[in-house]
Amino acid sequence: MTGTDSLTGQIEWKVFLIPVPGGDYHKLTDLFAQTDYQLSVLEGGWRIIPELDDGLILLDCRDQEWANGVSLAYQRLMPLIALTTRQQAERVMEAGAWDYLLVDELNKDVLLRSLRYVTFQRWILAQLDARTHDLHVSEARFHNLVARNGDGILVVDHQGNIQFTNPAAEHLFQRGADDLVGTPFGFPVGVDETSEITVLQPSGRMATVEMRVVETEWDGQTARLVTLRDMTERNAAQQALIEQERLRVALEKERELSDVKSMFMHTVSHEFRTPLAMIMTASELLLHYADRMTDDQRQLRLATIQAQIKHMEAMMQEIALVIRADQGRLEYFPERVDFRELASSIVDELRSTIGAQHRITFHAQPGSYQTMSDRKLMRHIIHNIFTNAAKYSKVGSAIHVSLKRRVGEYELSVRDEGIGIPAEDLGRLFQPFYRARNVGTVSGTGLGLKVVKDCVDAHGGRISVESALGVGTLVTVSIPVVLG
């Protein structure tokens, strides 16, 4: 063995002997020569101890000032073996020596045991030191994590008193840790949940805070770890975003409205031109040639004028309705109705007018059809859907109207065998003045389905349109059952 201790792994400890003047150390030196320890003799007494940075001190305590040396080494955690007498041994140990050797009873075994023992102690101390250091580093690291965390962190005991706070929490409460620790926060309810609380700051300002609570342990007691995140600014930012979005929607609406206005002008100029021209022609004929006409011929011209005025009036009404609905001012006056009676009476009227040249069927699933509905708006709905079915299908083809009871709603559907609507146009049917590309010469305002949609919306209902070109169109309206 070359002085490496298998347990401590320590290589060749140097041993420094601090002798007394005139002391005889022949025996000691001989014994050391038989070990792997190196002995050096230092002159200058105990005062030399602070100059030693490593190694093991062997202090001859037969010196009068031995106690100074022992306590100095003890304070510096330096391993010290006292060379002493049996009478003095106890005092030497009490003063802080790690071990002692009796001057008169020195032998190799005792010496080696003592050296090993002290070396081992020194090693343990070094280990402890290193681990404490590691612990400090790791604690500092965690402390840093908590201290630098942007979220406020509190530990609250089971009585609701604050036990710990980090700088972010201090900032949030606008109070120092001294002020916070020990004061009641309140027992945070809702473990593993997030809730919103308002933090009251001494300045009178209030912060909206997201609070998360988890169960933890503090000083051996169950406690709650509270994380607080200031949402005030984020909420403000969110508010700003919402505001911005609202503005954007308003602008969009404004733009759409002006689109509607120009479409309106376009349609009015176009759609009103025809009836106006017919009125003009009929009235001019009457003006210039009334005396040459038969009564029947005069009546025919007057009837034309009347019909065209009615047509224009109906168109004006629809435009007014759409504009009101767009402005959110569509009046909705629901009353208790039997939906089947209402629908069948409207269909009956249409049978003899617009639908006179079609085969009309009306079928209703048996049962009650009580609900609240605005008769006037319902008339618009059925009238317009039916008119479309009749206008865009061949004379003699069928129009099927049916009523079904669904869960919480009544379903009205109108199916025709007409020209159908191109798939590309299906998505835009409810835009005002929009007409499918295959309408050809069939006259219309492009308002019908928009009116239907507005009236269905007023009822809180839904509308869907399915169509296949050349096969027909199915319009389904669902009206909620409302029992007033």
Add this chain to the structure above:
Amino acid sequence: MSSYLLKLYVAGYSPTTDEVIATVRRVCEENLPSDCELLVINVLETPEVAVRDKVLATPTLIREYPLPVRRLVGDLTDKRVVLKALELEN
């Protein structure tokens, strides 16, 4: 003097606040003696009361008596949670 005194601190009135008040009121009516007293304190109106009672955040519910004083903070809209925190139910 009533046998139960609860003080509820809220910051202004909002749908959540209304829910908290309703929950605590229900606890009073359904789970506490009939002479239970509930004070609702709006810290916006009387901030000095919040300062005096050292209320750090709202909603806070303080059971002044019976002793010991209990103080709860957080989401008080769940009656079961409030009951449990007041140790009225397990």
